[in-house]
Amino acid sequence: MRRVSKIAAAGIATAALALSATACGSTSSQKDSGTSSSSSAGGKGVKIGVAYDVGGRGDHSFNDSAARGIDKAKAEFGGDVKELTAKTTDTEADREQRLTDLAGAGFNPVIGIGYAYANSMKKVAVKYPNVTFGIVDSVVEGPKNIDNIVFTEEQGSYLAGVAAALKTKTNHVGFIGGVDVPLIKKFEAGFNQGVKDTKPDVKVDNQYLSHGSDTSGFASPDKGKQAAQGMLDNGADVIYTAAGSSGTGAIEAVSGKKGAWAIGVDSDQYQQASLSKYKNAILTSVVKNVDIGVYDLIKSIKDGKPLVGTNSYPLAKGGVSLATSGGFIDDLKSQLDAAQKKIVDGTIKVKTTP
Structure with a gap:
């Protein structure tokens, strides 16, 4: 082999x-x-x-x-x-x-x-x-x-959690998952751990768009937008969405609130032409190569x-990484580099379940 x-x-x-x-x-x-x-x-x-x-x-x-x-x-x-x-x-x-x-x-x-x-x-x-x-x-x-x-989706998501904890002004962030399956739970687990390891007092909301065999949560931008808007209304100002194309709806919602940040997933969503009108609200993306x-x-x-x-x-x-497009996390480089080093050398063990 x-x-x-x-x-x-x-x-x-x-x-x-x-x-x-x-x-x-x-x-x-x-x-x-x-x-x-x-x-x-x-x-x-x-x-x-x-x-x-x-x-x-x-x-x-x-x-x-x-x-x-x-x-x-x-x-x-x-x-x-x-x-x-x-x-x-x-x-x-x-x-x-x-x-x-x-x-x-x-x-x-x-x-x-x-x-x-x-x-x-x-x-x-x-x-x-x-x-x-x-x-x-x-x-x-x-x-x-x-x-x-x-x-190792949880490792990239951990770094997103670090970034969210350092950027939030309200001490309140959110995670939106497409479907509550073990794969997406890895994203949730890593993100939550990254937030809490960085700032234990930050509140994290977690929500899934569909459940079980219903995979519509991966292809429903309207559901993503609604979930994100609910979190924004409740005080969250950084929202990470791991939900396929549903994430575009979440990014749209976040872009409508001044000072709020969206975290993209899988691709560097800041760079995508179809999302260009929202790009100034995209803090980073957890790129899954x-x-x-x-x-x-x-x-x-x-x-x-x-x-x-x-x-x-x-x-x-290089299987997962955190995108730096837009320069919005440049000020966090030292903290993110330190967290990445600890993950790679095994000092930080990132959970795969919430």
Whole structure:
């Protein structure tokens, strides 16, 4: 089993694409599972099959981060790309069919963007042992042809908590999660710990937009806006949202209150053209470099040495980071650097559950 290497170098290379990649693709969160976009480079290169989570390309967050890695690989290696996007109404059968359609059409790798594909990928991977599958944010036990791409979201979120605690004027901050699943609980746990370790007297509000199997919390900007507005009305002046495209609604709400700050997630949301009118309210973003993991997998297929097993991208290797666009956290650099050093050397153990 080959392990991840040279992640930091890949992170530098992919960062250059961040400004351009999100300008492409659909912004619909309700695309039918049969809808796709394809591109070709003379039939050569790698045939990349992608199954996005709800929101798909254009979510300004998690899916767009993955798309940057796909775009980078496509530009370097050529080939074909087929992209399918989940709906909030998806069943397990829908997800299984989506992966089967990609594998059956000869795409390799087939990448599931999001933990929701875990059970269906376990079934489909067994049926296509000669195809390498990749899944982001989950570990699928059993099949040997899966690359489990995971990140230490709690570590990046801890740094966001430090920044929030140091920037709040009201001693009151908030966290909004898309769905109350273990993955998003990692964001909540890290953020809360970062706040409390920095300033124990700061109040933290925590709220989720949907629950259980209802994934609408990842694709409902109206819900994000409403939740953020409620927190602002209750006195919070820094709000961190980990909720896919729902976060755009939260950022909009925060931008309407003078002196309040939003913290973005997954992509550097300050840099996104579609959010430019709100950018002066975006304190920072917890960047989750999904593009690095996705690119590494595609490159491994191109090199004939497929990545499989569990490959983790932590803070120490550039898997997560805190964006500095806008310069709004420049005055916190010494404190943030100190916190990051302690996380990396193990002095601070960041919790993964609240």
